[in-house]
Amino acid sequence: MRAIEFQLNGAPVRATAPAGTPLLWVLRDVLQATGTKYGCGKGLCGACTVHQDGRAVRSCMVPFEQVAGTAVTTIEGLGAGHPDGLHPVQRAWLEHRVAQCGYCQPGQIMTAAALLAAQPKPDAAAIRAAMAGVLCRCGTYQRILAAVQRAAGS
Amino acid sequence: MGGSWHGGLGAMRLGHLTRRELLLAGLSGTGALAVGVYGGFRLGRRAERQRRIVPPREQPFAPHAFVAIDTAGLVTIWLGQAELGQGVATTLPMVLADELGADPERVRVVLAPADESYGGQLTAVSSSVRDHWLELRRAGAAARELLVAAAATGFGVPPSTCRAVGGAVVHPDSGRRTPFGALVAAAARLPVPTAPALKSPDEFTFIGKAMPCLDHRSKVDGTARYGLDVRVPGMWFAVVARSPALGGRVAKFDAAAARAVPGVREVLAIDSGVAVLADTSHAAMLGRDALRAEFSPGPQRWSSAAHWQHLAERAAIAGQTAQSRGAGLAGLTGPGRLVEAEYRLPFVAHATMEPMNCTAEVRADGCTVTVPTQAPQRVREVVAAQLGWPASRVQVQPTFAGGGFGRRVAVDFVVEAVALAQRVGRPVQVLWTREDDFAHDHYRPSALHRLAARLGPEGLPLAWHHRIVSPSILAQDPQFRAPVDPTAVEGAIDLPYRIPDQQIEWVAAEAPCRLGFWRSVGHSLNAFAVECFLDELAAAAGADPVAYRQRLLDGPTAAGHRAMLDLAVARAGALTPGPGSGRGVAVHASFGSVVAMVVDVQAQPERLRVLRVTAAVDCGFAVHPDGVRAQIEGGVAFALSAARFGGVTFADGAAMASNFHDQPLLRAPDMPQVEVHLASRAVPPERLGGVGEIAVPPLAPALANAIHAGTGVRPRVLPLEPS
Numbered sequence: 001m002r003a004i005e006f007q008l009n010g011a012p013v014r015a016t017a018p019a020g021t022p023l024l025w026v027l028r029d030v031l032q033a034t035g036t037k038y039g040c041g042k043g044l045c046g047a048c049t050v051h052q053d054g055r056a057v058r059s060c061m062v063p064f065e066q067v068a069g070t071a072v073t074t075i076e077g078l079g080a081g082h083p084d085g086l087h088p089v090q091r092a093w094l095e096h097r098v099a100q101c102g103y104c105q106p107g108q109i110m111t112a113a114a115l116l117a118a119q120p121k122p123d124a125a126a127i128r129a130a131m132a133g134v135l136c137r138c139g140t141y142q143r144i145l146a147a148v149q150r151a152a153g154s
Numbered sequence: 155m156g157g158s159w160h161g162g163l164g165a166m167r168l169g170h171l172t173r174r175e176l177l178l179a180g181l182s183g184t185g186a187l188a189v190g191v192y193g194g195f196r197l198g199r200r201a202e203r204q205r206r207i208v209p210p211r212e213q214p215f216a217p218h219a220f221v222a223i224d225t226a227g228l229v230t231i232w233l234g235q236a237e238l239g240q241g242v243a244t245t246l247p248m249v250l251a252d253e254l255g256a257d258p259e260r261v262r263v264v265l266a267p268a269d270e271s272y273g274g275q276l277t278a279v280s281s282s283v284r285d286h287w288l289e290l291r292r293a294g295a296a297a298r299e300l301l302v303a304a305a306a307t308g309f310g311v312p313p314s315t316c317r318a319v320g321g322a323v324v325h326p327d328s329g330r331r332t333p334f335g336a337l338v339a340a341a342a343r344l345p346v347p348t349a350p351a352l353k354s355p356d357e358f359t360f361i362g363k364a365m366p367c368l369d370h371r372s373k374v375d376g377t378a379r380y381g382l383d384v385r386v387p388g389m390w391f392a393v394v395a396r397s398p399a400l401g402g403r404v405a406k407f408d409a410a411a412a413r414a415v416p417g418v419r420e421v422l423a424i425d426s427g428v429a430v431l432a433d434t435s436h437a438a439m440l441g442r443d444a445l446r447a448e449f450s451p452g453p454q455r456w457s458s459a460a461h462w463q464h465l466a467e468r469a470a471i472a473g474q475t476a477q478s479r480g481a482g483l484a485g486l487t488g489p490g491r492l493v494e495a496e497y498r499l500p501f502v503a504h505a506t507m508e509p510m511n512c513t514a515e516v517r518a519d520g521c522t523v524t525v526p527t528q529a530p531q532r533v534r535e536v537v538a539a540q541l542g543w544p545a546s547r548v549q550v551q552p553t554f555a556g557g558g559f560g561r562r563v564a565v566d567f568v569v570e571a572v573a574l575a576q577r578v579g580r581p582v583q584v585l586w587t588r589e590d591d592f593a594h595d596h597y598r599p600s601a602l603h604r605l606a607a608r609l610g611p612e613g614l615p616l617a618w619h620h621r622i623v624s625p626s627i628l629a630q631d632p633q634f635r636a637p638v639d640p641t642a643v644e645g646a647i648d649l650p651y652r653i654p655d656q657q658i659e660w661v662a663a664e665a666p667c668r669l670g671f672w673r674s675v676g677h678s679l680n681a682f683a684v685e686c687f688l689d690e691l692a693a694a695a696g697a698d699p700v701a702y703r704q705r706l707l708d709g710p711t712a713a714g715h716r717a718m719l720d721l722a723v724a725r726a727g728a729l730t731p732g733p734g735s736g737r738g739v740a741v742h743a744s745f746g747s748v749v750a751m752v753v754d755v756q757a758q759p760e761r762l763r764v765l766r767v768t769a770a771v772d773c774g775f776a777v778h779p780d781g782v783r784a785q786i787e788g789g790v791a792f793a794l795s796a797a798r799f800g801g802v803t804f805a806d807g808a809a810m811a812s813n814f815h816d817q818p819l820l821r822a823p824d825m826p827q828v829e830v831h832l833a834s835r836a837v838p839p840e841r842l843g844g845v846g847e848i849a850v851p852p853l854a855p856a857l858a859n860a861i862h863a864g865t866g867v868r869p870r871v872l873p874l875e876p877s
Contacts, residue, residue, distance in 0.1 A: 018416040025436035034383035035376025039507050040588045044814040047507060075376035090374040097780060100788055101239030102373030103380060103507040103556025131822040135814065137507045137557050138239045139791020141825035
């Protein structure tokens with residue numbers, strides 16, 4: 001078993017799990033933060049995307065020891081400090097009525113937020129490329145792309 | 155429309171709770187108006203006399219199973235249908251809220267447990283809104299009439315001079331206003347009206363207009379709870395090693411290596427395989443990886459090549475007649491040109507983003523099952539039978555589902571969770587990995603279609619013969635006796651086109667796998683064959699595919715098809731020229747609605763680009779227009795994934811499907827621009843059409859027809875881009 005300390009959504013946490021456990025499962029099963037979703041376990045679908053020190057990472061591919069001493073933000077913490085507790089990307093998601101089943105949307109939103117943090121005014125091609133890594137089985141892509149554009153403009 | 159709130163009411167006291175009984179009278183006591191039987195499931199609308207009881211409520215005012223209001227004015231609306239992404243968690247509550255005159259900011263939606271009080275809860279065949287919206291309107295209207303009566307008494311005015319709006323009853327003449335919360339105590343003492351007056355369409359506030367999406371906030375802030383998010387104190391997580399080949403059984407297993415994985419608590423054989431139970435999901439997965447299990451080979455060792463050979467052999471025999479018109483098969487014989495074609499469609503997986511899962515707890519006094527399901531009442535029946543208990547001891551609580559598409563009509567994952575929870579005496583969450591989900595799905599059936607048509611002097615078809623060879627979904631049920639599986643021929647019969655002689659046949663085939671309902675079911679297969687073949691006939695006749703269809707859509711039953719085809723073509727504008735540029739059309743009716751699609755592509759040898767999809771949709775009346783648009787956009791993406799990449803093959807009896815690298819889905823850069831045009835009607839017709847599945851059938855044939863237009867190559871086998 002390994003124990004590590006890191007910042008989760010702005011608060012210090014301590015997590016203990018067998019060495020090599022992916023961050024996804026430490027979040028979901030140890031820390032009970034279930035907003036981050038399991039979709040494939042192989043880094044193929046992007047549903048588990050979170051931010052590590054502001055950078056989008058796939059939590060199913062990150063051994064949890066690697067986040068020791070870093071700041072992890074999940075969908076539950078993304079809106080902290082923003083009006084009504086919603087990051088501009090989350091607000092754009094509501095405006096464009098993006099969600100259908102909603103299961104992949106935490107990964108979509110975290111990916112979009114990381115894109116806009118790195119590149120505040122991406123063009124349409126850059127948005128499409130950045131969002132290519134997150135699958136949506138309901139097929140909400142048209143609204144996802146429009147919402148990212150909207151968030152980039154606001 | 156059945157399932158209606160007609161009838162007399164009684165009220166009784168049960169402890170401190172008010173319970174009301176609702177007697178559904180006023181409907182014929184004999185037989186059914188429109189009861190469908192679909193794979194052993196009874197669908198919707200029972201017309202026999204039924205008795206509905208409002209479950210115990212904490213709220214003082216609970217006139218119906220679907221609605222209650224507390225003294226603070228908070229309106230609780232129970233959703234009896236499953237929210238899978240199709241938007242019923244908004245549409246159905248907002249229908250009730252509209253009739254009630256509620257303030258949507260003061261509405262709370264609760265996912266209802268499995269309970270007869272909510273009527274039929276099976277969420278399938280695009281039925282949720284069309285089968286339930288009038289029932290919810292009546293529930294809202296009845297509650298509104300009670301609140302208005304209570305307010306009018308307080309105001310000392312006739313109820314007809316008051317109205318409910320924005321969560322309050324107002325008396326416009328005097329400007330007086332009383333919020334719902336202050337009225338519930340008085341309203342609860344009044345008899346519930348048996349036939350409340352519904353709003354006229356010009357009074358609708360939300361119906362047919364914009365609706366606030368009630369579940370979207372939780373779906374963007376991470377608080378929406380899906381089945382995999384269920385956490386119960388003391389629970390174990392379970393992952394099951396299953397036989398790769400269908401029907402294989404556990405021969406032997408060695409649990410030592412699995413037990414050595416940190417966090418693994420137990421290893422148990424169950425009917426479907428060997429379960430590894432652990433403190434965390436990941437430990438259970440690692441435990442299963444470490445487990446050494448061997449399975450008997452099972453009754454058959456199908457490969458895909460053998461399966462296609464089997465279908466081809468079956469295609470040589472005459473099938474059961476599903477529909478015959480005019481001279482039937484004899485019409486093929488005679489002068490004129492004979493055109494023939496064969497189409498093949500593969501098995502396809504559902505691939506919901508949230509894999510199958512179920513959380514169960516079996517105690518001495520009862521069983522609790524928390525599960526994303528499309529069939530909560532069936533879950534309850536199956537679990538009760540499994541435990542040998544009365545259904546009253548089984549509680550089934552649905553959660554949000556991360557996609558359904560028909561997969562969650564099945565209950566295999568529920569049976570696993572209940573068996574394990576009973577064995578270990580603690581709550582168990584069974585979770586399927588993505589690999590489990592792909593390799594052990596109940597796939598959309600494969601199909602081989604042979605079509606032949608005889609063309610008359612003007613190139614129009616005089617005779618049409620369609621032989622469908624496919625494994626049967628419904629015949630998996632040993633009770634199934636009909637000569638034709640209706641899900642195998644839906645969309646191939648009742649053609650809208652004027653063709654004098656028609657013969658549509660079905661030949662049953664064997665399958666290497668379990669089969670299931672997959673968004674739009676038989677329509678997704680048959681629309682491809684019918685609409686591609688019609689394009690082939692147009693080409694043989696040297697006719698424009700749109701004009702050819704228009705000439706054949708001239709009968710009274712084809713008016714809807716014709717109107718949507720004309721609308722889609724009119725709105726599609728001009729095709730952008732370019733290398734491999736092509737446009738294809740298709741029009742198809744399913745679930746009571748008609749959709750026409752125009753698909754524009756640039757089809758080049760190295761890359762297929764789907765640029766634009768223009769859809770014209772007639773669903774009778776769009777209760778939630780933006781929700782309809784969303785379903786069409788999503789349905790296009792879903793169907794495009796299948797047409798381009800979807801296909802599960804088999805080797806040695808096992809599905810060759812594991813994860814998104816070998817079962818790719820459409821990704822954002824390949825999403826075409828989708829434009830949706832809704833046939834507008836101010837007044838809802840007596841019966842609405844469905845929405846959730848209707849965009850799927852026309853997409854693949856319109857795409858194939860576009861590729862043909864752009865390249866001269868006629869795709870007759872799906873998927874277009876097998877991995």
